[in-house]
Amino acid sequence: MWRIGAALGITGAASANYLLHKNENTGRYQLLIIPEFILDMLCKVAKAQLEKNQAIIEHDKKVYQCISEISSTITQHIDSKKTWNLTVIDSKVVNACALSDGSIYVYTGLVDLVEEPEELAFIMCHELSHVILNHTAEKVSVRIFVYLLWQLVIFYFIGGDLDLSFIKDLLVNLPLSRAAETEADIQGLKLMYKAGFGVQGAVEMMKKFKELDMEGSSALLATHPLSKDRSEVLKSEIKKIGENSSKVVENLKIRKLFKDAKSEIKENKESKEEILQTSPA
Numbered sequence: 001m002w003r004i005g006a007a008l009g010i011t012g013a014a015s016a017n018y019l020l021h022k023n024e025n026t027g028r029y030q031l032l033i034i035p036e037f038i039l040d041m042l043c044k045v046a047k048a049q050l051e052k053n054q055a056i057i058e059h060d061k062k063v064y065q066c067i068s069e070i071s072s073t074i075t076q077h078i079d080s081k082k083t084w085n086l087t088v089i090d091s092k093v094v095n096a097c098a099l100s101d102g103s104i105y106v107y108t109g110l111v112d113l114v115e116e117p118e119e120l121a122f123i124m125c126h127e128l129s130h131v132i133l134n135h136t137a138e139k140v141s142v143r144i145f146v147y148l149l150w151q152l153v154i155f156y157f158i159g160g161d162l163d164l165s166f167i168k169d170l171l172v173n174l175p176l177s178r179a180a181e182t183e184a185d186i187q188g189l190k191l192m193y194k195a196g197f198g199v200q201g202a203v204e205m206m207k208k209f210k211e212l213d214m215e216g217s218s219a220l221l222a223t224h225p226l227s228k229d230r231s232e233v234l235k236s237e238i239k240k241i242g243e244n245s246s247k248v249v250e251n252l253k254i255r256k257l258f259k260d261a262k263s264e265i266k267e268n269k270e271s272k273e274e275i276l277q278t279s280p281a
């Protein structure tokens with residue numbers, strides 16, 4: 001096993017210069033050494049973990065239809081051959097994520113938190129921007145590269161076997177770099193503007209996140225920089241967009257679906273509370 005690791009490490013070190021890709025959206029060089037089919041395999045494992053023991057919302061529910069409409073309004077403005085595939089999870093958890101294979105996950109807890117569709121649109125644009133900007137591929141590549149180099153140092157100078165068990169850790173939710181998060185915020189803002197959503201929704205979303213930052217209760221925020229800092233970056237980017245930044249969603253279909261989705265979530269919550277109150281202690 002160590003020979004495979006050593007070979008991979010040496011190959012990785014030697015070829016790193018040739019595997020730096022300039023991202024055309026950000027101008028930043030990224031180390032991308034993981035082939036797409038391996039990323040797809042990792043995504044399959046991650047998807048199984050994300051959906052394990054979770055209640056998946058049916059496609060005929062208003063909340064699914066609302067998020068699906070927002071999602072397709074955004075993805076039609078993304079220049080990619082990916083097939084986007086939405087899953088909505090019925091959970092109080094405030095979370096959303098997008099995997100590099102095009103899978104999108106949104107938790108109903110996030111829809112419950114937001115007050116306007118633009119706020120939800122911003123979070124989805126942010127998560128989709130991580131995919132567009134190859135952030136997951138970069139994170140996995142950097143960690144594998146650094147880890148293999150470290151293992152080679154141990155192997156040659158200290159002695160011992162190479163340990164490749166770290167690969168399983170790549171399947172859990174490791175945070176991205178701060179630079180990647182800022183890039184996703186800026187790209188997400190541009191994307192939501194292109195898709196016709198009012199960009200003030202991003203600032204409103206950060207106001208809500210600031211309160212959650214203090215509670216420390218959101219899964220989404222545990223892997224992201226402080227909302228106060230993100231808010232400053234977003235406000236300065238909005239200034240660059242100028243007077244059109246106050247444009248709100250013209251899409252009446254989304255407005256109607258959003259209202260229905262909020263009512264559906266409220267009814268669901270009330271009926272769950274009723275069951276809890278009437279069930280014997």
Ligand SMILES: [Zn+2]
Pocket residue numbers: 126127130176181184224
């Ligand atoms: Zn992020």
